[in-house]
Amino acid sequence: MVLKIFFPQCCNTADSGLLVGRWIPGHNSAVVLAVIHYPFIPGQVKKYLSELQSQTQVDLTVLGSWSMPKEGQEGMDSFLKDLSTIFPQECWLQLSREIGKRGFTCQVVQNNGRLLQEQKNGDDKIVLIHYDQRKVMLSQLHPVQDVGQKSDVEASELRLVFQTVAQSQPLFLLDKYDDGPLKLSHWQSEGREASIIAELLKQASVPVCIFLTWLLSLWHWLCSFRILHLRPVLFISSKLSTCVQSGYRAVHFKTVFSPKKAATHMEFMRYSTWRVAKELQELLEWLMGAPAGLKMNRALDQVLGRFFLYHIHLWISYIHLMSPFIERILWYVGLSGCLGLTFALSILSDIVALLTFHIYCFYVYGARLYCLKIYGLSSLWRLFRGKKWNVLRQRVDSCSYDLDQNTSDTALFPLQLFIGTLLFTILLFLLPTTALYYLVFTLLRLVMVLFQGVIHLSVDFINSLPLFAIGLRICRPYRLAEGVKFKVLCQEPGTPLHLMMEINPLKCSSVLQCYRTPTYSCYPKDSWAALCKKLFVGELIYPWKQKTAKTD
Numbered sequence: 001m002v003l004k005i006f007f008p009q010c011c012n013t014a015d016s017g018l019l020v021g022r023w024i025p026g027h028n029s030a031v032v033l034a035v036i037h038y039p040f041i042p043g044q045v046k047k048y049l050s051e052l053q054s055q056t057q058v059d060l061t062v063l064g065s066w067s068m069p070k071e072g073q074e075g076m077d078s079f080l081k082d083l084s085t086i087f088p089q090e091c092w093l094q095l096s097r098e099i100g101k102r103g104f105t106c107q108v109v110q111n112n113g114r115l116l117q118e119q120k121n122g123d124d125k126i127v128l129i130h131y132d133q134r135k136v137m138l139s140q141l142h143p144v145q146d147v148g149q150k151s152d153v154e155a156s157e158l159r160l161v162f163q164t165v166a167q168s169q170p171l172f173l174l175d176k177y178d179d180g181p182l183k184l185s186h187w188q189s190e191g192r193e194a195s196i197i198a199e200l201l202k203q204a205s206v207p208v209c210i211f212l213t214w215l216l217s218l219w220h221w222l223c224s225f226r227i228l229h230l231r232p233v234l235f236i237s238s239k240l241s242t243c244v245q246s247g248y249r250a251v252h253f254k255t256v257f258s259p260k261k262a263a264t265h266m267e268f269m270r271y272s273t274w275r276v277a278k279e280l281q282e283l284l285e286w287l288m289g290a291p292a293g294l295k296m297n298r299a300l301d302q303v304l305g306r307f308f309l310y311h312i313h314l315w316i317s318y319i320h321l322m323s324p325f326i327e328r329i330l331w332y333v334g335l336s337g338c339l340g341l342t343f344a345l346s347i348l349s350d351i352v353a354l355l356t357f358h359i360y361c362f363y364v365y366g367a368r369l370y371c372l373k374i375y376g377l378s379s380l381w382r383l384f385r386g387k388k389w390n391v392l393r394q395r396v397d398s399c400s401y402d403l404d405q406n407t408s409d410t411a412l413f414p415l416q417l418f419i420g421t422l423l424f425t426i427l428l429f430l431l432p433t434t435a436l437y438y439l440v441f442t443l444l445r446l447v448m449v450l451f452q453g454v455i456h457l458s459v460d461f462i463n464s465l466p467l468f469a470i471g472l473r474i475c476r477p478y479r480l481a482e483g484v485k486f487k488v489l490c491q492e493p494g495t496p497l498h499l500m501m502e503i504n505p506l507k508c509s510s511v512l513q514c515y516r517t518p519t520y521s522c523y524p525k526d527s528w529a530a531l532c533k534k535l536f537v538g539e540l541i542y543p544w545k546q547k548t549a550k551t552d
Contacts, residue, residue, distance in 0.1 A: 002125040003108060004029040005093065006161055006501070008133040011035050011066070012097070014185035016076050018045065018083065019063040019093055020171070022164050027157045030093065031164050033133075033171055034186040035066050038076065042086045044181050055170045064093025064108075084109060103495030104128060126496035130489060133187035135478040135503055136165045137172075142482055142506055142514065158484060269326070273319050273355060277312050280359075284308050287437065296433045304437055308362055315358040342459045349455045356448050363445035364540065370438035371538030373427050380424040383417070438538065449541065466515035470508075477505030 006029065014035040021032040036045060045062065052060050065080035077096065084092040094107040106126050141162045172188045174180060288305035290296070319326075333347055353360075382388060388399040472479045481503045489498040506514075534541060 001028060002127060003091075004127050004129055004157075005095075005106070006031045006129045006131055007095075007104075008032060008034075008187065009130045009500075010133055010187045011185050012130075014066065014068060015070075016068050016080065017066055017185075018080075018087075019066050019095065020049070020060060020184075021063045022059055022061065022168075023063070023091075024157060024160050024164070027160070029157055029161070030063050030091075031161050032063060033060070033165065033168050034184045037183040037185065038080075040182055042083070046087075048182055052168075052171055056167050058164060058167050060168065060171070061089065062087040063089070064091075064095065067094070067096035069096075069099065081109075101492070101495075102490045103492040103498055105494070106496050127499060128496050129486070129499045129501050131161075131501040132478075132503075133165060136162055137169065137187070138476075139478050139481040139503055142480065142510070144514070162481075269330070269355075270319065270323060274316065276356075277316050277358075281309060281312055283440065284312075287440065291436065294432070294436070296436065297430055300430055300433045304433070307365075308437075311358055311361060342462050345455050345459050345462075349452050352448065352452060352455075359441070359444050359448060362441040366434070366438040366441045367538045367540055370434050373431050373434055374537050376427050377424065377431070380420050380427070383420045384424075442535065445541075464517045466511065466517065469511050469515035473505065473508060473511050478503045480506040480511060482506040482510065 004027075011032070011034070015037045017038045017040065018036040019032050020034045020036055021030055023030050049060050049062070052058075062083075065083060067077050067080060069076065081094060090110065092109040094109065096105045097103075098105070106128065108126065139162065141159055145159070171184070172186050174182065174184050284305050288301055333351070336343060336347060379389065382396065386399055387396050389395075390397045469480065483504045484501050485504055486499045486501055489500050491497050531541070
C-alpha cells in the first residue's frame with residue numbers, strides 16, 4: 001500500500017500544531033491544506049471546521065499533527081500524539097521535522113494501533129508530495145469538466161486534489177496574524193507583509209495622480225479643441241489595449257482625419273475609381289475586338305460591349321455626383337476607427353463592396369446570360385435524346401415522340417424537333433462569346449470576393465481570439481494546467497520519499513482550441529466541387545445562400 005500525502009510547500013517551517021485537510025475519497029491519499037498553531041482549544045477547532053464544511057462543501061477534517069521542535073516545547077510531540085483520541089480518524093498522520101534536516105519523519109497510526117511507516121523492503125510506502133498551494137488553487141486543470149454534467153468516469157486523483165485546494169479558499173481567510181483564537185499557516189500567511197507595502201504605495205500614488213491630472217488639464221487648456229480628437233483614442237487605447245491601430249492614431253489623429261486630409265483621401269478615391277473604370281473600359285474594348293486571336297460573334301460582341309460600357313459611364317457619373325457627400329462620409333468613417341480594428345475592417349469591406357458594385361453588376365449580367373444559355377442547351381439536348389425534365393418529381397423522364405396518325409397534332413412533333421434544332425444551333429454558336437464575357441467578369445468578381453473574404457476572416461479571427469487566456473498563458477502559465485510533473489527533492493534514510501509537484505502549462509495550440517470564442521464564421525459552406533459546378537453552370541456565388549431546388 002502506497003500512502004500519498006500532498007503537503008503545501010509554504011508549511012515547511014510552520015509552528016507545531018494540527019494538520020487540516022481532506023482524505024481523497026476512493027484513493028489512498030490525503031491533502032494537507034493548513035496547519036493550526038499551538039495553543040488552541042479542540043472545541044473551537046471542531047466548530048471552525050464545521051463552519052468551513054458548510055461554506056465550502058468540502059469534508060475538511062484534522063488529518064494529524066505537525067511537529068516543529070523549538071526551545072521550551074520539549075513535550076510537544078507526546079501532547080500532539082494524544083490528540084488522536086479527541087479527533088478520531090482511521091489514520092492519524094504524525095509529521096515532524098528536525099532542525100537542519102530537509103526531510104520529514106512521517107508515521108501513520110491506524111485505528112487498530114498498527115504503526116505504518118516507511119519501510120524499504122515492505123509493502124507499505126509513504127510518499128510526501130510538496131506542492132505550491134497558491135498555484136494549485138489558482139490553476140485550472142484541463143480538460144475542463146462541467147459541474148452540472150455527470151461523467152461516467154470517476155474523477156482522477158489529481159483532479160480531486162486540485163478541486164479540494166480550489167474549493168477551500170474560505171480556509172485561507174484566517175492566518176497567523178489575526179487576533180482570533182485560532183492561527184493558521186498556509187500560502188497567504190507569508191504575503192501579509194507585502195500587502196502592507198502595497199497599501200503604502202497606493203497611498204503614495206495619490207499625490208502623483210493629482211499632479212498628472214493637473215498636467216493633463218493644463219495641456220487641455222493650451223491645445224483647446226485639438227485635444228478633443230485625441231482624448232477618445234487615448235481612452236480606448238488605454239482601456240482596451242487590443243486594437244493595434246489605436247496606438248498609431250493616438251499620435252496622428254488630428255493630422256489624419258482633418259477636413260483637409262479627408263478631401264485628399266476623396267481625391268485619391270476618385271482617382272482610384274476613375275483608374276479602375278478606365279482599366280475596365282480598355283478591357284471591354286479588347287473584348288469587343290479579337291481577344292487572344294479568338295473570332296467572336298461580332299453582333300453579340302458589340303451589343304454586350306456597348307451595354308457594359310454604358311454601365312461604366314453611369315458609374316463614373318454617379319461617383320462625380322456623390323463626391324461632396326462621399327467626402328463627408330469618409331471623414332465620419334475615419335472617426336469610427338476609434339471603435340476598434342474589427343469595426344474599421346468591417347467598414348473597409350463595405351466600402352470595397354460599394355466601390356466595386358459595377359463589377360458585381362457585370363458579373364450578375366454575364367452569369368445570368370451564361371446560365372440561361374447553359375440550361376437552354378441542356379433542355380434542347382434532352383429533347384434530341386427523347387428525354388424531358390419532370391418538374392413535379394424533380395427528375396429526368398423519358399418522353400415518346402412517336403407520330404400518331406389518329407391525332408390532329410401529326411405535324412407538331414417534327415416542328416418541335418426542327419425549332420429545337422435551330423435554337424440549339426444558335427445557342428451553341430453564341431455560347432463562346434457569352435462564355436468569354438462571363439469568364440472575365442467572374443474572375444474580377446472572385447478577386448473581390450477573395451479580398452473581402454480575407455477581411456472577414458481577419459475580423460472573425462480577432463473576435464474569436466482568446467486574448468485573456470493567451471495573456472494568462474504568457475504571464476501566468478500555471479493558471480492553465482495540462483498536467484503535472486514530479487521531481488525528487490530528497491530521499492534520506494529513515495524518511496519517506498519527497499517529491500515536488502510542478503504544473504505543466506497548457507500548450508498554446510490547446511489554449512486557442514479550448515478558449516476560442518465561437519463566432520459567425522464566413523467560411524464557405526459548399527465544397528470545392530460544388531463551387532466549381534456552380535461556376536461552370538453560371539449560378540451566382542452567394543456565401544449566405546444555398547440553392548436547394550433545381551430549376552430548368
